[in-house]
Amino acid sequence: MERKSEKSKGDHYDLEDRITALPDDLLSLIVLRLPVKESAATAILSKRWNTWKSATNLDFSDARFVIAKGYYRFLQLQRPENYQSENYEYSERYVNLVNGAVQQYSNLIITRFRVCFIMYPRFAGDVLNWIQFAMNKKVEILELEFYTDSGYTGDQCPLYPFPKKLLSHHSCEDIGFKFLKVLHFRRVDVTGEVLEYFLSNCAALERLIVNAAHNLVDLRVVGLSISLTHLTLIDCIRLKRIEVRDVKLVSFHLSGMEVENMSLTNVPLLVDVSYMTSIMKFHRVRSIERLFTRLSFCISQLETLRLDISGGGYNQKDVFPILSNLRHLELKLDSHCEDDIPNFKRFIEASPYLHRLVLKLHKCKRTRPGYKCRKMGRISRFPRDYLKVVEIVGYRGTHCHDELALYFVMEAAALEKLVIDPVRRWRDWLDREGELPLP
Numbered sequence: 001m002e003r004k005s006e007k008s009k010g011d012h013y014d015l016e017d018r019i020t021a022l023p024d025d026l027l028s029l030i031v032l033r034l035p036v037k038e039s040a041a042t043a044i045l046s047k048r049w050n051t052w053k054s055a056t057n058l059d060f061s062d063a064r065f066v067i068a069k070g071y072y073r074f075l076q077l078q079r080p081e082n083y084q085s086e087n088y089e090y091s092e093r094y095v096n097l098v099n100g101a102v103q104q105y106s107n108l109i110i111t112r113f114r115v116c117f118i119m120y121p122r123f124a125g126d127v128l129n130w131i132q133f134a135m136n137k138k139v140e141i142l143e144l145e146f147y148t149d150s151g152y153t154g155d156q157c158p159l160y161p162f163p164k165k166l167l168s169h170h171s172c173e174d175i176g177f178k179f180l181k182v183l184h185f186r187r188v189d190v191t192g193e194v195l196e197y198f199l200s201n202c203a204a205l206e207r208l209i210v211n212a213a214h215n216l217v218d219l220r221v222v223g224l225s226i227s228l229t230h231l232t233l234i235d236c237i238r239l240k241r242i243e244v245r246d247v248k249l250v251s252f253h254l255s256g257m258e259v260e261n262m263s264l265t266n267v268p269l270l271v272d273v274s275y276m277t278s279i280m281k282f283h284r285v286r287s288i289e290r291l292f293t294r295l296s297f298c299i300s301q302l303e304t305l306r307l308d309i310s311g312g313g314y315n316q317k318d319v320f321p322i323l324s325n326l327r328h329l330e331l332k333l334d335s336h337c338e339d340d341i342p343n344f345k346r347f348i349e350a351s352p353y354l355h356r357l358v359l360k361l362h363k364c365k366r367t368r369p370g371y372k373c374r375k376m377g378r379i380s381r382f383p384r385d386y387l388k389v390v391e392i393v394g395y396r397g398t399h400c401h402d403e404l405a406l407y408f409v410m411e412a413a414a415l416e417k418l419v420i421d422p423v424r425r426w427r428d429w430l431d432r433e434g435e436l437p438l439p
Contacts, residue, residue, distance in 0.1 A: 056111040060098050061145075087149050091118045095126050102133050110134065112141035119146035119160055119187065128163050135166070135177060140204075143184040145211075159189035159214060167197055177202050186211040192218045199226050206230065214238055221247055229269075233257075251304075262294050270298045271325075274306035276332065288343060292321055299323065306330035309343050310362060326351045330358040349381040357387060357408075361394035361401065379411070387412045391419040 094117045113134040115127075127144070134142055146160050162185070180202045190213050198205060199221060207230040210216065216236045221228060221244045229248055233239065235256035242262045244252065251272035252264070258277055264270070275291060288309065292299060303325050310333050323329075329351055333340040348354070390408045395401050408415060 056107060056109060058101065058105070058110055059112060059114045060094070060101075061114055061116045087118050088120060091120060091123065095123050098130065099126060102130060105133075105137075108137065110137040110139050112143070113137075113139050114141070114143035114145070114184075116143075116145040117147070118149050120149070121158065124160060127160060131163070131166065138179045139177075140179050141182040141184075142180060143182070144188055145184065145186040146188065148187065159187050159212070161189045162194055164194065167194065178204070180205050182207040182209075184209040184211075185213060188213060189215055192216060192220065196220055199228060203227060208232070209234075211235060217241070219243070221245075221249070223247065253306075264295065265297050267298055268301070271302055272304040273298070273302055274330075276306060276308045301325055304328040304330075307347075308332040309347075310334045310340060320346050320350050323347075323351045324353070327353065327355045328358075329354055329356070330360070332360040332362070334362040345379050348379050348383070352381065352383055353386050354383045355386055356389040356391075358391045358393065359404065361392065361396070379407075382411050384411055384413045386414060388414050388416045389419070390415065390417070391421065393421045393423070395420050395422050 098115060115130060181204050183198060183205060204227060206227055208228060209232040211234040213236045216239050218241045221231065224246050226247050229250045231249060232253040237257050239257055240260050242259055244267060245265045247267060249267050249270050252270060253274040255276040299321050302323060305326055309331055329347060331344060331347060333344055392405060408418060
């Protein structure tokens with residue numbers, strides 16, 4: 001036993017010597033690639049490992065998995081009796097961790113500052129300090145992603161109110177947002193006035209993501225001086241009007257809400273559009289025509305298009321526009337719906353040079369005995385010589401789904417890859433942005 005203990009102790013010192021012998025550049029490379037929490041923990045090994053204090057990427061996002069597990073428990077109705085106190089205690093530890101890291105940070109600049117946790121009103125002061133810290137460090141990427149405790153109502157866990165005092169009587173350059181390139185808000189209470197202030201005063205701002213801003217009603221993105229190239233709006237349920245005009249926008253993503261008045265004009269660089277809204281549910285009759293009207297100024301130039309056409313209606317007498325530049329098409333549909341299959345076929349026929357097709361299929365709800373799926377039929381103008389990749393998400397092995405898969409195998413002469421994915425992961429609101437995997 002003594003020999004074994006001496007050997008283990010010797011191995012320990014040997015490993016420590018090897019670590020100590022690493023060059024400073026290599027040590028920094030290792031530590032700076034770790035999440036902030038883990039990189040800070042390495043400081044106990046040696047003072048030379050304190051390089052995390054000079055890291056420019058402060059990404060405190062490891063809590064996302066804990067949040068996802070907590071919500072998964074809630075959604076499955078398997079919550080422990082003390083789950084609310086557990087969430088609060090975790091958030092408190094999380095806030096203390098970020099506060100400690102901010103206080104010890106020694107670098108003059110940061111490239112990215114990201115926080116993600118279950119937000120409670122009492123932490124608003126801490127968040128304000130974090131924003132000011134990021135401003136003072138000339139942050140380029142600012143991400144504030146907040147979640148609510150599943151056991152509280154909206155009044156008990158309101159949105160975090162963005163501190164407007166940071167913007168009053170100052171320009172973004174004066175308050176430290178001169179270098180801001182990416183701005184991501186989730187469950188942050190911002191108005192169109194606040195967002196337009198950022199757009200007009202932050203000359204470097206290229207990407208704006210706003211999720212669950214429930215008091216956002218009106219948004220204007222107008223002017224050649226605006227540098228924005230990517231705009232994403234998700235679950236802003238009170239948003240009634242969007243005007244995008246005379247800008248360099250390349251991608252525009254809208255999901256989770258119906259916008260009554262939307263205008264896209266003079267956006268010559270726009271090639272990527274996602275329109276995953278409830279428009280099909282609220283405007284079933286002629287809903288696809290309504291969609292094309294909204295996209296009329298850019299539909300012919302699009303290279304990537306993502307749509308929810310489930311339950312959508314289209315007048316067969318109307319001319320379907322030709323999507324001559326479209327290379328990537330993503331459709332969410334019900335393969336058992338009387339209208340969805342014909343509409344899906346129209347999109348394929350209107351995309352002569354399509355390279356990649358993604359179909360997201362809703363779960364089959366037609367379980368009555370004797371029900372027969374609507375036949376696929378032939379697609380008259382099929383891009384057989386161009387379609388290379390087909391992905392079927394939500395595949396359930398029904399006759400309709402089998403027919404879809406076999407059709408592409410038989411008809412797509414240039415097909416290189418067929419992906420069959422039985423998981424309907426887009427159905428989980430936690431995963432709407434593709435970054436919150438459930439267990």
